[in-house]
Amino acid sequence: MMLEKTTRLTYLFDFYQSLLTPKQKSYMSLYYLDDFSLGEIAEEYNVSRQAVYDNIKRTDAMLEQYEEKLLLFQKFQERQLLMSRLREFSSSIENSLEFEALLNELEKLD
Amino acid sequence: MMLEKTTRLTYLFDFYQSLLTPKQKSYMSLYYLDDFSLGEIAEEYNVSRQAVYDNIKRTDAMLEQYEEKLLLFQKFQERQLLMSRLREFSSSIENSLEFEALLNELEKLD
Numbered sequence: 001m002m003l004e005k006t007t008r009l010t011y012l013f014d015f016y017q018s019l020l021t022p023k024q025k026s027y028m029s030l031y032y033l034d035d036f037s038l039g040e041i042a043e044e045y046n047v048s049r050q051a052v053y054d055n056i057k058r059t060d061a062m063l064e065q066y067e068e069k070l071l072l073f074q075k076f077q078e079r080q081l082l083m084s085r086l087r088e089f090s091s092s093i094e095n096s097l098e099f100e101a102l103l104n105e106l107e108k109l110d
Numbered sequence: 111m112m113l114e115k116t117t118r119l120t121y122l123f124d125f126y127q128s129l130l131t132p133k134q135k136s137y138m139s140l141y142y143l144d145d146f147s148l149g150e151i152a153e154e155y156n157v158s159r160q161a162v163y164d165n166i167k168r169t170d171a172m173l174e175q176y177e178e179k180l181l182l183f184q185k186f187q188e189r190q191l192l193m194s195r196l197r198e199f200s201s202s203i204e205n206s207l208e209f210e211a212l213l214n215e216l217e218k219l220d
Contacts, residue, residue, distance in 0.1 A: 011149065069128035106189060109188055
């Protein structure tokens with residue numbers, strides 16, 4: 001599995017997991033977050049390796065479709081960039097602690 | 111129709127319309143954005159007033175379910191509040207034009 005693709009899907013899973021079914025969520029979480037192999041997930045759920053593979057592939061595609069429509073990950077990345085540029089102002093601001101606190105709260109909203 | 115509820119649904123429609131079908135989008139757009147009556151939409155699409163009403167009610171519920179899961183409107187409101195507090199720093203910042211420009215770009219991402 002390409003590292004870059006895995007990172008992207010881990011992010012997409014983070015943004016859109018609330019739209020998935022419990023089974024999709026379990027498979028994705030084991031595969032992308034806990035680094036289980038397809039075989040290990042298959043054993044855990046007493047299904048074929050192929051069934052797990054198909055389910056994960058379909059969920060990957062669903063996540064990409066949600067991203068195409070809602071762009072939450074893309075906007076997150078654009079926001080991160082703007083936030084880091086805003087943070088550069090901090091040193092020149094008198095009440096910089098409050099300023100930093102506001103930026104941190106903003107960042108937590110993503 | 112209560113004004114507050116209409117405003118909320120107009121926002122929800124704005125955030126989640128990409129997840130609706132073309133027909134749902136048309137009805138919602140005419141009803142909430144162009145202020146058509148149920149009867150006028152029914153005439154336009156050559157269906158019963160009840161059919162339009164049912165479709166819109168179902169779509170309203172879908173939008174509320176998406177919001178329950180993704181919280182895009184709630185986060186938007188929280189972000190707006192933080193942004194207006196960040197904007198208050200502007201007057202005390204040397205390079206305030208660049209600062210304002212960054213805030214405006216951030217705001218456009220919602």
